[in-house]
Amino acid sequence: MKQKIANNLAYSFQPVIDALPSNLKKIILSVSPIILGELEEIRIRQGRPLMVYSRGRDYFLCVDGSVTNHPAKGYCVTAEDIRRTLELISNYSIYAFEEELRNGYITLQGGYRIGLSGRAVLNKEGITTFKHISSFNIRISREILNAASKTIPYVTKGNDVLHTLILSPPQMGKTTLLRDLTRQLSNGFTGFRGIKIGLVDERSEIAGCFQGIPQNDVGIRTDILDGCPKAIGMILLIRSMSPNVIVTDEIGKPEDIIAIEDALNAGITIITTAHSHGLEDARKRPILKSLLDKKVFKRILVLGNSLGTGTLEKVYDGFDGQELLDHPIR
Amino acid sequence: MLLKVISSTLIIISCTLLGMHMSYRYNRRIYNIRVLQSILAYLETEMIYYSTFLSQAIRNSIRTLSGEWKAFFVEMASVLEDKNEYSLADAWQECLKKIRNNPYIGKEEYEIMYRFGLQLGNGDRQSQVKYFELAQHQLKTEEKKAQQIGLSYGKMYRSLGILLGIGIAIVLF
Structure with missing residues (x-):
């Protein structure tokens, strides 16, 4: 039941789910619907625990999707997770995101923005690209129709x-x-x-x-x-x-x-x-x-x-x- | 007597066809190398100048072409679109394995493509251009070698086929 609710909630940000390697996808889909419903950010940092930001605070995620306050108990993101995520968010086409990479983000279908950081490669004109990318910030933007009605x-x-x-x-x-x-x-x-x-x-x-x-x-x-x-x-x-x-x-x-x-x-x-x-x-x-x-x-x-x-x-x-x-x- | 003439003719025709088939392998390989060069040229344009995503770039590049490499690229595009558990390099190697024993694809161009696949999609445009140039250069060299081999061996197999047929026919006569 919980999984079904999570799947339904995740459907609202499907392009983000599709951009995750299967092990991370499984963890995110196992997160409590209460947290998933108000999910704002997914933080993926190499060698550090997988985190989500929701309901005004961040949570460390365990392998089974449960949350913990102890970073050591959280799922530790591997170099392979980072490499696979980069391949999936760029549709196996890093070359097509040269401009975006220079600005430190990639936009997914659906308008979801993924910020990334690593080592900047510089030339005289500024940043040319990033190498050794080690963290992603996946922002779950939500379009709120009529948000401006009172304004x-x-x-x-x-x-x-x-x-x-x-x-x-x-x-x-x-x-x-x-x-x-x-x-x-x-x-x-x-x-x-x-x-x-x-x-x-x-x-x-x-x-x-x-x-x-x-x-x-x-x-x-x-x-x-x-x-x-x-x-x-x-x-x-x-x-x-x-x-x-x-x-x-x-x-x-x-x-x-x-x-x-x-x-x-x-x-x-x-x-x-x-x-x-x-x-x-x-x-x-x-x-x-x-x-x-x-x-x-x-x-x-x-x-x-x-x-x-x-x-x-x-x-x-x-x-x-x-x-x-x-x-x-x- | 008539039976001997008919059977000898059939043997000569069969051996000639066998020789031609052996010779065709060399011509087909040259054709496939040329098709591969065209695919890479289209792919480079799609990737570098239009920034098309790799799976779509592959599909656009093979639209008007044929040959043994087309099947490989079609499968590759499908695997990428499925976004399954393969990394790009793994998917490339898996798809390549399926055409490894194809008689119309040489070991040399297979290895060029194997190395090319390890770098594809994994860098900025500038680096991708370099890999395309390298692969094209290597394929050009292989094409020349294949042409030379085709000329000598192709001719040899054609002649051998006829001669073998005649030889068997004489022995049987």
């Missing part, structure tokens, strides 16, 4: 979209919110006609493209530039796809600011995110400070977890800094 009123005005910056610490639902925001604005909803959206998905996190096909629903009027650096991608979209709104994730480089200014000059609305714990924290970072001082964004949303992951903690008017939200909502 939408703060980022739209009639049929216009306001320049929006979403600030959030890691793993607070920033990308999930951005994805659903993109979908809803692109498809349209009652009182709002859908608009053309250009999505620059540098790390394939938002649309989760696999071989060019978005694996997550990002809307019918959304054009996706997958794997393209944000600054280049924004300019490309302005020139080629005439979007009304450009959506991109995690700005933070000086060239991103130049691209945002180009988009503003072209009359295009920007929706983007940045790693930050709040407005004050954002002001301490030179790049974000520059954008905030220029009052580029009309709305600044801050995410947190006071009511659970993805809580909209604060909404600021980007012009006068006034708070528009009385209490956190989720």
Whole structure:
């Protein structure tokens, strides 16, 4: 019975299960459905215990799929497990993931991202590839439809979209919110006609493209530039796809600011995110400070977890800094 | 008398066909080496320039070709698509074993492919290009050798077949 429930739960992230060697697959499928149901990460590190992250904490997994607090009792990942995992996640085709490897991750069918680490091979231009790969972080991303429904009123005005910056610490639902925001604005909803959206998905996190096909629903009027650096991608979209709104994730480089200014000059609305714990924290970072001082964004949303992951903690008017939200909502 | 003429003719024809068959082995081997070179050239394009996944790259590369190597690559693609317990190198070796005793495949090109399979898919594009170049170079050399062998031995077996047939016919007459 337990195995059947586990199989059903695993079906929701089947591409991840398919990318595991049979012994690891067996262990994961034997994990308690309670943990499997809220699984966020699978951690595979050579010579160390197999771990999963779920329900806000990590667990060491034993050979029979049970969890333990003692690392020594957990299943110790072997070099063969690492080698087989790498072969399976790359479809026996490491050469096809050269760019992704350079950035330290591989995207699976379904938009699941697998981070990897090992020894970086460098040349004058930076990292060329990784060798002696020794650990994987398999992230189980979940598409939550309508996650942005309560946020939408703060980022739209009639049929216009306001320049929006979403600030959030890691793993607070920033990308999930951005994805659903993109979908809803692109498809349209009652009182709002859908608009053309250009999505620059540098790390394939938002649309989760696999071989060019978005694996997550990002809307019918959304054009996706997958794997393209944000600054280049924004300019490309302005020139080629005439979007009304450009959506991109995690700005933070000086060239991103130049691209945002180009988009503003072209009359295009920007929706983007940045790693930050709040407005004050954002002001301490030179790049974000520059954008905030220029009052580029009309709305600044801050995410947190006071009511659970993805809580909209604060909404600021980007012009006068006034708070528009009385209490956190989720 | 008539029976002797008929049986002698049949013996000569049979021995000639046997000689031609022996000679055909050499020609077929040369053909297979050329097909293999074409498959590797297509495979390199698919892998290096289109970044196609290996199983699909193999299928695309063999679509228009025939010969003994095609069966090997078809099986290889199926094994990779099944994502079973084989590693790529193991799957390659297992599939190769099945064609090891094929009379139209030489031991030399078998070994070239054996070594090639140990490196396939396991590195960046630059390294893969090097392995393709090495395999192509080695196959080119084998093709030349096979041609020389084919010319001398092929001709020899054809002649031997006819001569053997005539010889037996004379003895029986």
